[in-house]
Amino acid sequence: MTMTTASDPVQVILPCLNEAAALPAVLARLPAGYHALVVDNGSTDGSATVARDHGAAVVSCGQRGYGAACHAGLEAATAPLVAVMDADGTLDAAELPRLTAPVLADDADLVIGAREPTDASAWPWRLRWANRRLAGQLRRRTGVPLVDLGPMRVARRDALLTLGLRDRRSGYPAETVINAAAAGWRIEQVPVGYAPRIGRSKVSGTPLGALRAVIDMSGAIRR
Structure with missing residues (x-):
């Protein structure tokens, strides 16, 4: 794999659907050397304009879906190291260096953030249930001792594309x-x-949405 160094820029892919309210705070927390790439997945609240006004690069993804937005960002990125994180304010971009460090040190190829709630309301029961089920399925399928399939992750861009x-x-x-x-x-x-x-x-805010996400992820694990 192509090596990266601590001086290389990191692009942070932010899949986005109607996150105008959260984007200013999310983007303000990016560390030096981490550059936002907001992937607008059909927002109707001006998210793309807000992102540009706060210094982010923006690309559009016409195909709806979290994976579609993530992959559009991956293809549009140019930095050797990429991070993916949600644009809804649940995750703190200031923590990204702790995820990039093992990749930069060549101690890991993929680093995933394991979520620890800062508030009881951050992780409702339906999401904890979904996470436990999916993490267990992944452990059985891959042998990787994951405790959370969290939405913050870091890897080398070219390797991800392979x-x-x-x-x-x-x-x-x-x-x-x-x-x-x-x-x-x-x-x-x-x-x-x-x-x-x-x-x-938009995905996990209701029991039905959580169920759909579990079905999608379970299907990916079975395949």
């Missing part, structure tokens, strides 16, 4: 782990804080 990721919905993170494990990648987890989101979730 994984042949096909899922364009909520199964994208699970497929990333499965294909990376099959390719012999070293996968680690680092604890990260998880705060209540700003606004209402």
Whole structure:
């Protein structure tokens, strides 16, 4: 794999659907050398304009779906090291250096943030249930001792593109782990804080949404 150094820029891919309220605070927390790439997945609240006004690069993704937005960002990125994180305020971009460090040191190929709630309301029961089920399925499938399939992760861009990721919905993170494990990648987890989101979730804000996400991810694991 192509080596990266601490002086190389990192692009932070932020899949975005109607996150205008959260973006200013999210972007303000980016460390020096970490550059935002907001992937607008059909927002109607001016998210793209807010992102540009706060210094982020913006690309559009017409195909709806979390995986579609993530992959569009991956293809548009130019930095050797990329991070992916949600744009809803639940994750703190200031913690990204702790995830990039093992990759930069060549101690890991993929680092995933393991969420630790900062507030009881940050992780409702339906999301904890979904996470436990999916993490267990992934452990059995890959042998990787994951405790959380969290939405913050770091890897080298060119290496990610070799994984042949096909899922364009909520199964994208699970497929990333499965294909990376099959390719012999070293996968680690680092604890990260998880705060209540700003606004209402489009995927997991309802029991039905959580169920759909589990179905997508379970399908990716079975495949």
